[in-house]
Amino acid sequence: MTDASRTIAGVILLTIVTIQFGGYFMTKIVRGQVPMTGFQKSFARAGHAHAGVLVILSLVGLLYVDQTGLTGFWLWVARLAIPAAAILMSGGFFASSAGKDRNQPNQFLWVLWLGAASLALGVLTLGIGLIT
Numbered sequence: 001m002t003d004a005s006r007t008i009a010g011v012i013l014l015t016i017v018t019i020q021f022g023g024y025f026m027t028k029i030v031r032g033q034v035p036m037t038g039f040q041k042s043f044a045r046a047g048h049a050h051a052g053v054l055v056i057l058s059l060v061g062l063l064y065v066d067q068t069g070l071t072g073f074w075l076w077v078a079r080l081a082i083p084a085a086a087i088l089m090s091g092g093f094f095a096s097s098a099g100k101d102r103n104q105p106n107q108f109l110w111v112l113w114l115g116a117a118s119l120a121l122g123v124l125t126l127g128i129g130l131i132t
Helices: 003-030 038-065 072-096 109-131
Strands: none
Touching: 003 038, 003 072, 038 072, 038 109, 072 109
């Protein structure tokens, strides 16, 4: 593993503490200690789940990225687009459901879609890099 990938993996591992805090917050939500609408609860669950899954996918991707022939810009896209998607998608779920008694997404839903685009770009770049 290259130094760059190892450093990124270390930073990603440190973010797991924030996901753990999110899990603690989720326990407060399901116990009714945090008032939320059904919509907000579902977006909180989705945001938490996407964060965890995409962080794991980011770590797995880093094991593969240095096995590609990618260089320069595309190498960095393969390294960083999936971790960026973890931040953007989970953040998009949380931000777009913020507000008292919200029952539909607010104007920050675009952050979720930006994260989805980042995920697609990252996995496509990495997959094509591994195939070629």
